[in-house]
Amino acid sequence: MIETDIIIIGAGPCGLFTVFEAGLLKLRCHLIDALPQAGGQLTEIYPKKPIYDIPGFPEVLAGDLVTNLIKQAEPFKPGFTLGERAESFEKTEDGRFIVTTSRGTKHKAPVVAIAGGLGSFEPRKPPIANLSDFEDKGIEYIVRDPNFYKGKKVVISGGGDSALDWSIFLANGVANDVTLIHRSKSFRGHPDSVQKVMDMAASGKIKLMTDAEVIGVNGSERLDSIHVQSESAGNFDIQTDHWLPLFGLSPKLGPLADWGMEIDKNSIVVNTFDYSTNIPGIYAIGDINTYPGKLKLILCGFHEATLMVQSAFKRIYPDKNYVLKYTTVNGVTGF
Amino acid sequence: MDNIIKITVIDREGVEHVLDAPTDMNMNMMELCKSYELPVEGTCGGMAMCATCQVYVLSDHDLPEKTDDEQAMLDEAFFVKSNSRLGCQIHLKNELDGLKVQLAPASN
Numbered sequence: 001m002i003e004t005d006i007i008i009i010g011a012g013p014c015g016l017f018t019v020f021e022a023g024l025l026k027l028r029c030h031l032i033d034a035l036p037q038a039g040g041q042l043t044e045i046y047p048k049k050p051i052y053d054i055p056g057f058p059e060v061l062a063g064d065l066v067t068n069l070i071k072q073a074e075p076f077k078p079g080f081t082l083g084e085r086a087e088s089f090e091k092t093e094d095g096r097f098i099v100t101t102s103r104g105t106k107h108k109a110p111v112v113a114i115a116g117g118l119g120s121f122e123p124r125k126p127p128i129a130n131l132s133d134f135e136d137k138g139i140e141y142i143v144r145d146p147n148f149y150k151g152k153k154v155v156i157s158g159g160g161d162s163a164l165d166w167s168i169f170l171a172n173g174v175a176n177d178v179t180l181i182h183r184s185k186s187f188r189g190h191p192d193s194v195q196k197v198m199d200m201a202a203s204g205k206i207k208l209m210t211d212a213e214v215i216g217v218n219g220s221e222r223l224d225s226i227h228v229q230s231e232s233a234g235n236f237d238i239q240t241d242h243w244l245p246l247f248g249l250s251p252k253l254g255p256l257a258d259w260g261m262e263i264d265k266n267s268i269v270v271n272t273f274d275y276s277t278n279i280p281g282i283y284a285i286g287d288i289n290t291y292p293g294k295l296k297l298i299l300c301g302f303h304e305a306t307l308m309v310q311s312a313f314k315r316i317y318p319d320k321n322y323v324l325k326y327t328t329v330n331g332v333t334g335f
Numbered sequence: 336m337d338n339i340i341k342i343t344v345i346d347r348e349g350v351e352h353v354l355d356a357p358t359d360m361n362m363n364m365m366e367l368c369k370s371y372e373l374p375v376e377g378t379c380g381g382m383a384m385c386a387t388c389q390v391y392v393l394s395d396h397d398l399p400e401k402t403d404d405e406q407a408m409l410d411e412a413f414f415v416k417s418n419s420r421l422g423c424q425i426h427l428k429n430e431l432d433g434l435k436v437q438l439a440p441a442s443n
Contacts, residue, residue, distance in 0.1 A: 045379055045382075045384055045385075046379070046382060046384065049382065118378060124413075124442060125442075126413055127413050127414065127440075127442065158411060159407065159410050159411050160411060182410065183410050183411070183415075184406070184407070184410035186403070186406070186407065186410070187407070188407035188408070188410070188411065247411050247413075248411065250378060250385065250387070250442075251378060
C-alpha cells in the first residue's frame, strides 16, 4: 500500500504543478497515470507544439513545459504509478481513500485530486461490429510484450509511428510474417521510419499493402482471418494469427464516470471555492472539471491546483493555522 | 450583418442547424460547432491530430486543398468518405456563406 497526503490522478501539467503547490504546504503527493510517462496530452499528443499562453513564457514547447514542471516538482519527491489506470476507490473507517489501479496497485491518502484531463488514453478502435469477440484472442491494440509474437503471423494497421515502429521491430526476427496495411500511400509517422518500412517492403521483409483497409474479422474461438478491401486488388481474406490495429489513442473518462461524482458533459462538476466535487475529500482540477465560466486552459488548471491544495491542507490539518508565504521569502525547501 | 455567414450543420441525429458564423474571429468549423454546443469533441483543440471533428461537406463550395497533416489524419480516421474534411481545418471565411456539412459518426 502506497501512503501519501494527496493522491493525484493524472500526471499532466495540472497534476505535476499540484505537487509543487502541495509541497509548499508540506503535503506529499503521489501521481497515478494510465500512460507510461508523465505529461498527459502534452507528451502524448503534441510534445513538439509551441504553447503561447503560459504567463512569462512567450513561447514554450509542450514537451519542454512538462520537463520544467517535473523539475519544479522534483524537490517535493512525488511518487509515480505510471502505465496504470485509476479504477476504483473506497473509503476507510478513518475517512481516508484507497485508490486501486488497473493492475491492482493500492494507494491510500486523506485527499484525492483528479487532474485527469480529458480522461485516460484508450486505443482508438476501428468500427468493425464483431471486433470485441477477438480482443486478446488475436486482436491487440497495444504491444505489451513483443515476444508474444515470436514465430507468429502478424498483420498491423495504421499509418503513424506505432504502426511503423512495431512493423519494423516485429519483422526483424521476431514474428514469422509481418504485413502492414494502410489506407493511403503516405504515412504520418517519422520520415526515417517510413523509409525503413519502404526498404523492408522492397526486400520482402514486410508485406506492405497501401490504399487498403481491414473491414472485417473472422474466426471461431480465436481470430482466424481478416477481411481486406483494397483499391487495386479488390476484397480478400488474409489468414493471420494476430491483427494489431494501431490507430493511436484517444482520451476517455472511463471508470471515473462511475465514482459517484456529479458529471456534466463528460466533466466533473466542482465548487469553484476550492474545486471540490460532491464527494468530500475528492477534488477535480484542470480540463476534467466544469463550472460556470470554465475554460480548458493549462493556466486555469494551475490556478485551480493552487486553490485546491489550500482546501486539502485544511481538510488534512483542520487545527493547524497557516498563512500563505511567498516563495521569494525563503525559497523552496524540499523533502 | 457584416462578417457573419450562414452555415448549415446536420447533426448525428439528422437534425439541421443553421448557424451564424463570424468570419472575423479566426474561427474554424470545429470551433463553430462547439460554440453552438453541437456534439463535436475537438479533442486535440484544432491541430489536425484527432479527427473527432470530421465532417462530410455536402455543398459544392470550393474549399482550400487539404494539408498533408489533414490528409494523414484522415488516412487513419474511421468512417472516411471522399467528401470528408476535418472541421478544424475549415477556416470560416465570407466565401463559405451557405456551406452545408454533416457531422461524421463519433468513433467509439
